[in-house]
Amino acid sequence: MEIxxxxxxxxxxxxxxxxxxxxxxxxxxxxxxxxxxxITLFFFIGGFAALxxxxxxxxxxxxxxxxxxxxxxxxxxxxxxxxxxxxxxIPAVLGNFLIPMMVGAKDLAFPRIxxxxxxxxxAAGILYIHCLVTGGVDxxxxxxxxxxxxxxxxxxxxxxxxxxxxxxxxxxxxxNFVVTVHRMRAPGLTWSxxxxxxxxxxxxxxxxLLGTPVIAITLVxxxxxxxxxxxxxxxxRGGDPVLFQHLFWFYSHPAVYIMILPSxxxxxxxxxxxSRKRVFGYSFxxxxxxxxxxxxxxxxxxxxxxxxxxxxxxxxFSFLSFLVxxxxxxxxxxxxxxxxxxxxxxxxxxLYAFGFIGLFTIGGLTGLFLATLGTDVHLHxxxxxxxxxxxxxxxxxxxxxxxxxxxxxxxxxxxxxPEAWGRLAALxxxxxxxxxxFPQFILGYLGMPRRYWQYPPEYQVLNVLSTAGxxxxxxxxxxxxxYLLWSLRYGAPAEDNPWxxxxxxxxxxxxxxxxxxxxxxxxxxxxxAYDKMPLPEEVTLER
Amino acid sequence: MASSHAFWEDALYIFLxxxxxxxxVLIFATVAVFATKYRRRHGREAxxxxxxxxxxxxxxxxxxxxxxxxxxxxxxxxxxxxTPPRDAAEVYVVAKQWMWKLEHAEGQMELNELHVPxxxxxxxxxxxxxxxxxxxVPAFRVKMDVVPGRYxxxxxxxxxxxxxxxxxxxxxxxxxxxxxxxxxxxxPKDYQAWMSGxxxxxxxxxxxxxLFQQFGCSTCHRSDVQGRGPALVGLFGKPVQLQDGRTxxxxxDYIRESIVNSQAKIVSGFQPIMPVFQGQISDEQLNALVAxxxxxxxxxxxxxxxxxxxxxxxxxxxxx
Numbered sequence: 060m061e062i063x064x065x066x067x068x069x070x071x072x073x074x075x076x077x078x079x080x081x082x083x084x085x086x087x088x089x090x091x092x093x094x095x096x097x098i099t100l101f102f103f104i105g106g107f108a109a110l111x112x113x114x115x116x117x118x119x120x121x122x123x124x125x126x127x128x129x130x131x132x133x134x135x136x137x138x139x140x141x142x143x144x145x146x147x148x149i150p151a152v153l154g155n156f157l158i159p160m161m162v163g164a165k166d167l168a169f170p171r172i173x174x175x176x177x178x179x180x181x182a183a184g185i186l187y188i189h190c191l192v193t194g195g196v197d198x199x200x201x202x203x204x205x206x207x208x209x210x211x212x213x214x215x216x217x218x219x220x221x222x223x224x225x226x227x228x229x230x231x232x233x234x235n236f237v238v239t240v241h242r243m244r245a246p247g248l249t250w251s252x253x254x255x256x257x258x259x260x261x262x263x264x265x266x267x268l269l270g271t272p273v274i275a276i277t278l279v280x281x282x283x284x285x286x287x288x289x290x291x292x293x294x295x296r297g298g299d300p301v302l303f304q305h306l307f308w309f310y311s312h313p314a315v316y317i318m319i320l321p322s323x324x325x326x327x328x329x330x331x332x333x334s335r336k337r338v339f340g341y342s343f344x345x346x347x348x349x350x351x352x353x354x355x356x357x358x359x360x361x362x363x364x365x366x367x368x369x370x371x372x373x374x375x376f377s378f379l380s381f382l383v384x385x386x387x388x389x390x391x392x393x394x395x396x397x398x399x400x401x402x403x404x405x406x407x408x409x410l411y412a413f414g415f416i417g418l419f420t421i422g423g424l425t426g427l428f429l430a431t432l433g434t435d436v437h438l439h440x441x442x443x444x445x446x447x448x449x450x451x452x453x454x455x456x457x458x459x460x461x462x463x464x465x466x467x468x469x470x471x472x473x474x475x476x477p478e479a480w481g482r483l484a485a486l487x488x489x490x491x492x493x494x495x496x497f498p499q500f501i502l503g504y505l506g507m508p509r510r511y512w513q514y515p516p517e518y519q520v521l522n523v524l525s526t527a528g529x530x531x532x533x534x535x536x537x538x539x540x541x542y543l544l545w546s547l548r549y550g551a552p553a554e555d556n557p558w559x560x561x562x563x564x565x566x567x568x569x570x571x572x573x574x575x576x577x578x579x580x581x582x583x584x585x586x587x588a589y590d591k592m593p594l595p596e597e598v599t600l601e602r
Numbered sequence: 603m604a605s606s607h608a609f610w611e612d613a614l615y616i617f618l619x620x621x622x623x624x625x626x627v628l629i630f631a632t633v634a635v636f637a638t639k640y641r642r643r644h645g646r647e648a649x650x651x652x653x654x655x656x657x658x659x660x661x662x663x664x665x666x667x668x669x670x671x672x673x674x675x676x677x678x679x680x681x682x683x684x685t686p687p688r689d690a691a692e693v694y695v696v697a698k699q700w701m702w703k704l705e706h707a708e709g710q711m712e713l714n715e716l717h718v719p720x721x722x723x724x725x726x727x728x729x730x731x732x733x734x735x736x737x738x739v740p741a742f743r744v745k746m747d748v749v750p751g752r753y754x755x756x757x758x759x760x761x762x763x764x765x766x767x768x769x770x771x772x773x774x775x776x777x778x779x780x781x782x783x784x785x786x787x788x789x790p791k792d793y794q795a796w797m798s799g800x801x802x803x804x805x806x807x808x809x810x811x812x813l814f815q816q817f818g819c820s821t822c823h824r825s826d827v828q829g830r831g832p833a834l835v836g837l838f839g840k841p842v843q844l845q846d847g848r849t850x851x852x853x854x855d856y857i858r859e860s861i862v863n864s865q866a867k868i869v870s871g872f873q874p875i876m877p878v879f880q881g882q883i884s885d886e887q888l889n890a891l892v893a894x895x896x897x898x899x900x901x902x903x904x905x906x907x908x909x910x911x912x913x914x915x916x917x918x919x920x921x922x
Contacts, residue, residue, distance in 0.1 A: 206733040294751020340653035398636035400649040433679030506740025511779035
């Protein structure tokens with residue numbers, strides 16, 4: 060990694076040099092950078108798989124890939140994006156980098172465990188890549204038996220173990236955050252003064268701690284069943300394949316909130332900063348994160364309304380699924396209200412926040428179609444579901460991730476990114492995203508099932524639109540990669556607080572010194588006291 | 603509107619689309635208005651606002667209220683979809699990688715095609731030989747997973763003649779996207795003609811009766827006197843008292859399980875002496891046996907089976 064040498068002052072980047080100083084670091088900021096590099100690599104591998112999928116679907120017949128290769132492509136795309144990109148993305152990069160600074164601490168509670176969690180992630184990643192290059196896996200990211208346990212001829216055991224291992228990385232990160240937030244807050248930093256970024260990550264960490272062990276056990280059961288024929292999911296031995304689905308979704312639905320809550324954390328910082336206002340309804344935004352984490356554990360069977368579960372349990376799970384939509388809606392309303400009578404800037408992070416609010420609104424509302432029993436029967440396992448969760452996970456989670464990377468880039472790198480390019484990329488991502496995924500809502504309503512290698516010709520027009528959108532989206536994702544790397548050397552040096560944002564991370568230098576603060580900060584006021592902050596100079600817009 | 607469910611599903615869908623569009627426009631417009639009206643200008647500062655309890659309550663309760671309408675509408679439709687009418691024609695479906703095998707109660711067999719008469723309730727009783735599949739007819743707005751080791755059921759009433767897609771909606775391996783077929787909805791007259799064509803070796807229940815003799819079921823499950831196994835006449839659809847104190851309803855899935863895994867649920871008052879037929883019997887044979895056992899409860903009045911119906915029913919229910 061290119062390290063800008065900001066000269067006079069030592070910071071976390073130039074404190075030590077050499078590969079060993081990175082691989083054996085316990086500095087949360089350096090570990091965050093290790094994560095940034097590794098998840099970026101996985102993002103582009105997963106993205107390449109997505110590109111293969113979209114190219115194959117350009118025509119109704121199966122022509123670019125074989126059926127097996129196609130099945131491996133969407134499995135790889137799903138597993139990499141979920142387990143190796145989205146779940147670690149914001150928590151392990153931005154959370155890791157920022158939470159100690161936001162609470163006024165020198166580091167996380169357990170710096171060595173933090174480093175171990177990255178090594179575990181890398182070990183899991185290497186195992187997964189090995190699985191990929193030696194044959195791959197074709198079960199879909201969901202591993203449903205009895206296909207995964209008895210009928211698939213691919214490397215299910217290896218992929219399952221890779222994801223099993225990656226889970227420990229997630230558990231350790233969650234543990235570290237929970238302990239840090241409880242034990243390491245600076246004097247005066249009460250719970251009601253915590254930045255919402257920290258609240259949201261705290262909720263995320265609880266899900267990581269409580270949910271991840273369940274998927275770990277479930278994957279071990281699949282591996283054992285496949286290796287030893289245990290018969291847990293095999294009906295001919297008294298097992299139950301639907302049991303797997305309960306166990307899998309018990310984690311994997313809350314996992315959606317592991318992906319979206321950190322993104323909400325980012326938006327809760329960006330919107331007040333670029334509106335120059337305290338966030339509207341602070342306590343409601345904070346509590347809604349906890350509510351999402353809690354209710355999120357009680358809605359898993361809405362993935363199973365047509366799996367043969369009982370009529371009455373389906374009705375209960377439908378009801379609970381509507382409840383979990385409420386706290387998400389509350390957040391959207393509060394962010395929107397935060398702009399009221401504000402001083403709104405259109406800087407790149409805010410453009411991503413606009414994108415997030417818009418796309419997550421659509422993603423959330425289309426989720427209601429799947430919580431509604433009568434409509435889910437038709438839409439389940441069609442492209443409607445694909446479109447819905449991409450609006451949440453790409454339109455939501457990745458928009459937030461990119462917004463956050465831009466917002467904190469000056470702090471992370473000590474350099475400003477080129478603002479015009481930033482806005483252009485945000486616009487391209489927004490347009491490309493909608494063109495890719497909006498047609499899929501219609502495809503799903505018209506009945507095109509997911510995971511189809513070939514499809515009836517009447518679905519072609521919408522698939523072509525979607526593929527066209529995906530190429531635009533790819534440009535939108537490559538642009539930041541290029542100009543952010545460029546800015547490391549050529550970007551304007553960043554001030555300590557270029558956005559004039561509140562938050563302890565902005566009170567230290569950019570990039571921060573190894574132990575973050577020269578003196579332990581003392582907090583005397585609420586988060587988001589923007590009335591006491593001057594307007595930033597260089598991002599003040601025309602006129 | 604190709605099926606009776608489709609109208610209500612589409613009505614509900616349109617309601618949800620309307621709410622989605624209204625909410626999306628509201629959010630987008632509010633963001634756009636705030637972002638332009640309050641965009642950063644020199645000489646104007648932001649007005650700090652704490653929040654508003656009234657607004658918070660409002661935008662919690664109102665969306666919840668709208669969502670409860672969706673919930674109730676969706677639950678009612680789902681309840682209707684999961685409650686088959688009694689007069690439905692029955693078709694047994696066996697799914698396997700990567701084809702659909704269908705057998706009408708009257709004995710007609712089909713592959714990847716299902717012929718049904720228009721305006722007639724049709725109920726599918728489905729199982730899989732290997733992995734989980736899902737029977738999906740988009741035009742009818744119906745879908746149900748087809749799970750190995752058990753029956754799942756669904757029903758529909760086609761309301762328009764024509765040919766419609768049948769898709770497998772649950773990923774099932776290499777040729778998942780090739781596991782497609784069609785549902786042909788016919789005029790009653792054409793349907794009768796179709797039914798009478800082609801070779802048919804007896805109805806499903808008749809074939810089941812032969813298997814019932816062939817597998818020796820009839821030595822214990824007797825219809826004349828109390829045998830070593832529970833009497834089966836009049837059993838279907840009735841509650842059954844089990845040895846462990848539970849009561850279950852004798853539906854298709856119960857009968858199927860009692861054959862393949864006879865030790866799973868022991869009827870109160872009987873010994874667990876029946877052999878396990880897991881692996882001994884094909885899914886098609888099971889379907890025939892289930893159809894036969896069901897037919898024992900549908901005997902027309904005056905036939906030999908009828909007098910025993912009541913006594914058999916009480917016999918199997920009364921614990922010793």
